[in-house]
Amino acid sequence: MEIIKVxxxxxxxxxxxxxxxxxxxxxxxxxxxxxxxxxxxxxKSAELxxxxxxxxxxxxxxxxxxxxxxxxxxxxxxxxxxxxxxSQWDDRPANNMAHIQLSREADALLIAPCSAxxxxxxxxxxxxxxxSLMCLARPLDRVPLLLAPAMNREMxxxxxxQRNVAQLTADACTILGVGVGDQACGETGxxxxxxxxxxxxxxxxxxxxxxxxxxQVVITAGPTYEPIDPVRGITNLSSGKMGFAIARAARExxxxxxxxxxxxxxxxxxxxxxxxxxxxxxxxxxCLNVVPAxxxxxxxxxxxxxxxxxxxxxxxxxxxxxxxxxxxxxxxDDILATIAKMPxxxxxxxFCVGFAAESQDLLQxxxxxxxxxxxxxxxxxxxxxxxxxDDNALLLVDAQGAREVPRNTKLALARxxxxxxxxxxxxx
Ligand code: CTP
Numbered sequence: 052m053e054i055i056k057v058x059x060x061x062x063x064x065x066x067x068x069x070x071x072x073x074x075x076x077x078x079x080x081x082x083x084x085x086x087x088x089x090x091x092x093x094x095k096s097a098e099l100x101x102x103x104x105x106x107x108x109x110x111x112x113x114x115x116x117x118x119x120x121x122x123x124x125x126x127x128x129x130x131x132x133x134x135x136x137x138s139q140w141d142d143r144p145a146n147n148m149a150h151i152q153l154s155r156e157a158d159a160l161l162i163a164p165c166s167a168x169x170x171x172x173x174x175x176x177x178x179x180x181x182x183s184l185m186c187l188a189r190p191l192d193r194v195p196l197l198l199a200p201a202m203n204r205e206m207x208x209x210x211x212x213q214r215n216v217a218q219l220t221a222d223a224c225t226i227l228g229v230g231v232g233d234q235a236c237g238e239t240g241x242x243x244x245x246x247x248x249x250x251x252x253x254x255x256x257x258x259x260x261x262x263x264x265x266x267q268v269v270i271t272a273g274p275t276y277e278p279i280d281p282v283r284g285i286t287n288l289s290s291g292k293m294g295f296a297i298a299r300a301a302r303e304x305x306x307x308x309x310x311x312x313x314x315x316x317x318x319x320x321x322x323x324x325x326x327x328x329x330x331x332x333x334x335x336x337x338c339l340n341v342v343p344a345x346x347x348x349x350x351x352x353x354x355x356x357x358x359x360x361x362x363x364x365x366x367x368x369x370x371x372x373x374x375x376x377x378x379x380x381x382x383x384d385d386i387l388a389t390i391a392k393m394p395x396x397x398x399x400x401x402f403c404v405g406f407a408a409e410s411q412d413l414l415q416x417x418x419x420x421x422x423x424x425x426x427x428x429x430x431x432x433x434x435x436x437x438x439x440x441d442d443n444a445l446l447l448v449d450a451q452g453a454r455e456v457p458r459n460t461k462l463a464l465a466r467x468x469x470x471x472x473x474x475x476x477x478x479x
Pocket of ligand 1: 331351352353354355385386404407424
């Protein structure tokens with residue numbers, strides 16, 4: 052990070068209003084060959100194609116004969132805005148070598164759904180149809196192959212399939228995994244194709260730099276809820292969006308991520324382990340469980356500072372006097388400050404990052420808060436302006452000074468923060 056010495060207070064974070072932000076598409080400039088093999092999950096590939104295009108990719112659909120039993124090339128052509136290829140004898144390329152032309156243009160080959168049969172074929176280097184020919188003919192060093200298997204649970208669990216998964220992994224294919232749940236055959240279990248939005252997240256993640264590969268990251272997110280009685284409590288307006296975006300960005304960067312989340316309504320990012328908690332005490336306990344193995348701890352949660360001194364066993368009733376009940380409060384433990392004092396944090400083995408949600412004087416308050424919490428990096432933001440929003444502006448504060456990160460989507464900011472942390476760890 053380029054540190055700018057801050058000499059005098061100045062208004063910070065008054066940047067572009069969100070409405071004027073250019074929409075950044077995660078797959079802009081990427082060309083994906085989307086291969087479809089035979090399986091009922093082909094109906095999901097139509098939506099996947101649409102999502103890839105919406106995210107900025109160009110998509111070339113290639114279908115096997117079996118795939119065309121399930122959906123038609125017309126559907127895929129309409130959604131990708133390109134005619135579909137289905138035969139190795141297709142003479143549209145001037146050299147009549149569709150398998151070479153199409154595979155050389157691709158940034159990635161994504162096969163979704165990938166049937167058990169097609170996986171077996173890939174293991175053996177079979178090449179008797181256009182799609183398998185393309186897989187074999189692709190330049191291994193620059194055209195990755197991503198597979199989204201789809202099959203009945205018995206087929207998925209079969210030792211032959213599992214052997215093929217292991218072999219394909221050893222051959223540097225990326226197996227995106229399978230979903231769990233109801234299957235078209237009426238059975239329930241592992242093996243169905245991941246949902247289109249999950250596959251989209253995986254493809255986007257695949258292209259992100261792996262700056263945190265092998266690192267363990269623990270992140271707190273969202274508000275906490277401090278009960279007064281069984282039906283009431285104290286909480287705040289944090290949506291958890293920033294913490295969840297950081298979890299997603301850290302996972303995209305190759306980290307193993309545990310997200311300790313207060314009560315929020317955010318979907319768990321792909322591949323992230325989410326631990327749900329209610330109160331600040333629960334959050335501290337959950338964090339203490341996981342931080343011993345962490346390389347990075349990021350406290351993005353808006354933790355309640357106080358909790359009611361006692362929690363009534365039953366709902367507190369009006370007593371008719373018109374006077375409210377008397378509530379006493381005790382201060383919650385400071386999760387970030389507690390973890391930042393651990394020997395692993397003090398020695399630099401665990402890099403701790405705090406947030407500061409302020410409503411004014413961000414630079415001064417965030418600078419003071421970083422020193423008080425004892426963390427190397429603190430991320431300041433204006434709480435009321437960001438709670439619940441999809442974008443934000445940040446102020447990164449360290450011992451040397453501060454740097455503004457201009458307004459952007461929370462995911463873009465999260466990726467920038469992850470890169471920043473990765474660079475600092477590398478330098479340390
Ligand atoms: N934090 C924490 N545990 C608490 C309170 C705060 O881990 N009990 C963390 C937050 O997750 C954040 C940082 O400390 O990373 C600062 O939180 P913030 O709410 O901005 O400040 P407070 O420490 O609560 O101080 P104040 O309310 O006085 O601004």
